[in-house]
Amino acid sequence: xSQQQFCFCTLALGKVYRTLAGLLAKDLKLYSPNTAFIxxxxxxxxxxxxxxxxxxxxxxxxxxxxxxxRFAIVKALSLFNSCIFIDADMRILAPVPEDMExxxxxxxxxxxxxxxxxxxxxxxxTTNKKFTREIEVIKKAAQFLNLEPECENxxxxxxxxxxxxxxxxxxxxxxxxxxxxxxxxxxxxVYEVEGNAIGLAAYKAGLPVRWSQMSGISFFNNxxxxxxxxxxxxNMDEMLTYFxxxxxxxxxxxxxxxxxxxxxxxxxxxxxxxxxYRVFKTYIIQERREKVY
Numbered sequence: 001x002s003q004q005q006f007c008f009c010t011l012a013l014g015k016v017y018r019t020l021a022g023l024l025a026k027d028l029k030l031y032s033p034n035t036a037f038i039x040x041x042x043x044x045x046x047x048x049x050x051x052x053x054x055x056x057x058x059x060x061x062x063x064x065x066x067x068x069x070r071f072a073i074v075k076a077l078s079l080f081n082s083c084i085f086i087d088a089d090m091r092i093l094a095p096v097p098e099d100m101e102x103x104x105x106x107x108x109x110x111x112x113x114x115x116x117x118x119x120x121x122x123x124x125x126t127t128n129k130k131f132t133r134e135i136e137v138i139k140k141a142a143q144f145l146n147l148e149p150e151c152e153n154x155x156x157x158x159x160x161x162x163x164x165x166x167x168x169x170x171x172x173x174x175x176x177x178x179x180x181x182x183x184x185x186x187x188x189x190v191y192e193v194e195g196n197a198i199g200l201a202a203y204k205a206g207l208p209v210r211w212s213q214m215s216g217i218s219f220f221n222n223x224x225x226x227x228x229x230x231x232x233x234x235n236m237d238e239m240l241t242y243f244x245x246x247x248x249x250x251x252x253x254x255x256x257x258x259x260x261x262x263x264x265x266x267x268x269x270x271x272x273x274x275x276x277y278r279v280f281k282t283y284i285i286q287e288r289r290e291k292v293y
Contacts, residue, residue, distance in 0.1 A: 006082035007037065007038055007079065007084070009073060009083045009085055010024070010088045011041075011068055012039050017089065018041055018042075021039055021041070023091065024037075024088060024089075024091060025039075025047065025050060025053055028096075029052055031092050031093075033052065036052065036053075036079070037052055037053050038054045039055045040056050040071055041057070042057070042060075044057055063186045066192050069085060069159065070175055070178050074175055081166050082165040083163065085159070087161070090160065090161065090219055091219060092217070092219055093219060097216040100217075102212045102214065105208070106166065106167030107170075107209060107210065108162055108163065108202055108208065109163045110155075110158060110161075110209065110212065111212065112160075112224075113162075113211050117152055123135040134190050134196070137185060137189075137190045138200070139151070144184060151200070154203045155210075156196060157195040161219060161221070163212075163214070175201075178197050178198060181196075181200055185197055220239065220242045225239055
């Protein structure tokens, strides 16, 4: 597969994530200069100085922005046969090969995923109410789609790095079902862990999901890197620069007044979007009947 047949894509909303995406863009310019980088963002002008970047206007649609990642994939697949979604706060560490055989396989290749029943098993005996609630909503969502509630053949996809390759239109049904599930999960108070919706939507659409080493993609993710360091698979001294750059951008120093105003604004917008979703609940249920079946 040549580089012109696939692209990288991400979602970058807000100044922090636009800045982080800018660092990722510099990595791609260095290590994969001929590969398009699609960014859905609230301020495309921030990326106007790079011919490699295709920046598109996007305003947050969900109560929170996690499920909005699907819009980046929709845009990417409208232009390319395959796309590699990568979180905006990640980095690329080495040259990306022109040909990666795993991208040729139709469906989803995920750097990290697990059988949904394994995730259910983790909930047994837990006192974490948030996690227990998440599992309950996953099972209800499965029934919502007329799937087995135990989700024996469904894969949970860790959404920070995965690819989607077209599969005779199944990718379209996948994205449409994800859109419906995004609303379903948020209506039921589960705003994060969009990998649940990805797995359920893919299974409903018959779109294959598989774990992949994603050979050729050498990356930095601050959370997974810490785990690798604990396991002795990485070295803090070698990764320190990446950790520091991420910390400075993601956790900038602000006055107490600014933090209070930001917190109030964030809570207000969350309440507004949550109410909006409730108002349109009847429409969403009807949309599900028309599109899922």
